[in-house]
Amino acid sequence: MIKKVRPHINQNEALLFERSSPGKRGYQLPPLDVPPVDPASVLGAENTRAEIADFPEVSEVEAIRHFTRLSTQNYAIDLGLYPLGSCTMKYNPRVNEQVARTEGLAWAHPYQPESLAQGILEVMAVLEQMLAEITGMDAVTLQPAAGAHGEFTGILMVRALLESQGHPRKKLLIPDSAHGTNPATAAMAGYAVENIKSNNLGMVDVDELARAVDQDVAALMLTNPNTLGVFEQNVTRIAGILHAKGAQLYMDGANMNALVGVARPGDFGADVMHLNLHKTFSTPHGGGGPGSGPVAVKQHLAPFLPKPRLARANDGANGRWTWNYDLPQSVGRVRAFYGNIGMHIRALAYIMAHGGDGLRNATLDAVLNANYLRVLLEPYYQLPHQAPILHECVFSDARQAQRGVRTGDIAKRLIDYGFHPYTVSFPLIVPGAMMIEPTETEGKAELDLFVDALVSIAKEIEETPDLVLTAPHDTRTSRVDEVTAARKPILRWAAPK
Numbered sequence: 413m414i415k416k417v418r419p420h421i422n423q424n425e426a427l428l429f430e431r432s433s434p435g436k437r438g439y440q441l442p443p444l445d446v447p448p449v450d451p452a453s454v455l456g457a458e459n460t461r462a463e464i465a466d467f468p469e470v471s472e473v474e475a476i477r478h479f480t481r482l483s484t485q486n487y488a489i490d491l492g493l494y495p496l497g498s499c500t501m502k503y504n505p506r507v508n509e510q511v512a513r514t515e516g517l518a519w520a521h522p523y524q525p526e527s528l529a530q531g532i533l534e535v536m537a538v539l540e541q542m543l544a545e546i547t548g549m550d551a552v553t554l555q556p557a558a559g560a561h562g563e564f565t566g567i568l569m570v571r572a573l574l575e576s577q578g579h580p581r582k583k584l585l586i587p588d589s590a591h592g593t594n595p596a597t598a599a600m601a602g603y604a605v606e607n608i609k610s611n612n613l614g615m616v617d618v619d620e621l622a623r624a625v626d627q628d629v630a631a632l633m634l635t636n637p638n639t640l641g642v643f644e645q646n647v648t649r650i651a652g653i654l655h656a657k658g659a660q661l662y663m664d665g666a667n668m669n670a671l672v673g674v675a676r677p678g679d680f681g682a683d684v685m686h687l688n689l690h691k692t693f694s695t696p697h698g699g700g701g702p703g704s705g706p707v708a709v710k711q712h713l714a715p716f717l718p719k720p721r722l723a724r725a726n727d728g729a730n731g732r733w734t735w736n737y738d739l740p741q742s743v744g745r746v747r748a749f750y751g752n753i754g755m756h757i758r759a760l761a762y763i764m765a766h767g768g769d770g771l772r773n774a775t776l777d778a779v780l781n782a783n784y785l786r787v788l789l790e791p792y793y794q795l796p797h798q799a800p801i802l803h804e805c806v807f808s809d810a811r812q813a814q815r816g817v818r819t820g821d822i823a824k825r826l827i828d829y830g831f832h833p834y835t836v837s838f839p840l841i842v843p844g845a846m847m848i849e850p851t852e853t854e855g856k857a858e859l860d861l862f863v864d865a866l867v868s869i870a871k872e873i874e875e876t877p878d879l880v881l882t883a884p885h886d887t888r889t890s891r892v893d894e895v896t897a898a899r900k901p902i903l904r905w906a907a908p909k
């Protein structure tokens with residue numbers, strides 16, 4: 413047993429409020445040489461609250477050490493594999509960060525006149541064209557700020573199209589393997605949701621779909637490959653069934669990491685889709701950072717794209733770029749200004765640095781890695797769907813559950829082995845789901861370590877299940893009581909009145 417000589421290293425970090433003692437300061441200022449003001453007289457009494465006046469008072473070194481210690485408690489993609497399925501947590505080449513920090517691009521201001529913004533407008537225009545090429549679609553908007561926001565934008569366009577034909581229709585069909593944002597999008601766009609069951613291969617049941625499509629259906633929201641990592645092999649038939657009844661095929665393109673350079677949704681019948689630049693195209697993902705969810709459409713939906721749209725002035729092919737606001741059928745703006753431009757720059761740098769062959773190779777490696785894990789883990793964990801997989805694989809905890817150990821317990825034990833957990837209990841159609849997405853950025857050595865960890869945990873469950881049921885053991889915070897904790901507010905924070 414190691415004697416703990418530096419207690420703070422392995423203990424829970426105290427809050428700054430707990431370290432606070434009155435009068436401590438992290439700064440030195442000269443004496444005030446202007447009359448003091450009462451905040452309420454400047455901000456208005458309704459905007460100031462006495463109960464939050466109690467800020468912690470600590471020295472500079474205490475503040476620095478507090479935040480530095482907290483930062484070392486995080487797991488990060490820069491530390492190791494982050495196999496969070498559906499999220500595509502992949503390493504993002506630093507060179508793209510460098511490009512996004514290029515002075516003229518990073519400091520561009522949305523109110524800069526067009527004549528002084530031609531470079532950044534060109535970046536956006538070229539990215540739109542490249543995303544259209546990659547997806548096989550005709551036009552792209554870069555405005556939406558997340559995948560879910562892209563879904564909402566896309567479904568608003570479907571609604572606008574159908575309204576222009578006389579009736580917006582009433583419902584969206586959503587497979588039971590879909591991401592939770594899909595039904596949320598439907599509800600926000602004013603549509604009812606009808607669930608479509610998957611068959612035993614984990615694909616949409618086409619017969620059930622055919623029965624469900626009628627004049628009330630506005631669209632099917634399909635993720636392809638779906639959240640099981642399975643490619644919907646009947647997708648062109650599915651598109652045909654929808655189109656025959658005047659409905660649209662919305663494709664959730666969050667899983668494009670499995671298709672880029674290999675297959676194009678526009679070629680297999682999608683009418684509208686979103687991409688997650690923060691999954692597939694080189695923006696760091698997670699931690700609440702900015703997102704970007706461009707939406708690509710076929711020509712018949714292009715008039716409904718959010719405005720403004722980039723256009724060449726005077727229609728000349730080499731004329732300067734300008735923003736066109738004169739788009740009477742547009743669904744309008746979905747975001748202030750033009751989207752999260754730093755992410756557009758990263759995506760363009762990533763696409764251009766890879767080139768067509770490089771993008772295709774990244775996809776092939778992502779698929780290879782997932783299949784490598786599948787083959788090595790299948791002897792230890794149940795694989796409920798036997799269809800070939802692309803970029804991710806979903807096991808179930810069925811075997812381990814017989815010994816009382818569930819997916820969440822295995823995930824917590826994985827932390828002791830130095831890995832971020834996989835996605836727990838999603839997709840919902842797999843009870844006790846363990847959803848693993850390695851991405852193309854992992855080498856064989858890292859994948860082998862991950863397999864060793866999961867194999868070792870499977871053996872622990874046979875021999876010493878309690879070890880797994882009480883994990884994690886090697887973290888600063890041991891297992892938290894999620895059941896009672898979920899019922900208590902985490903922060904004592906006074907909501908604005």
Ligand SMILES: *Cc1c(COP(=O)(O)O)cnc(C)c1O
Nearest residue numbers: 498558559560591593664666703
């Ligand atoms: C991540 C994801 C989304 C939502 O994207 P956000 O950027 O988190 O809003 C939608 N669908 C699928 C399949 C996803 O994996």
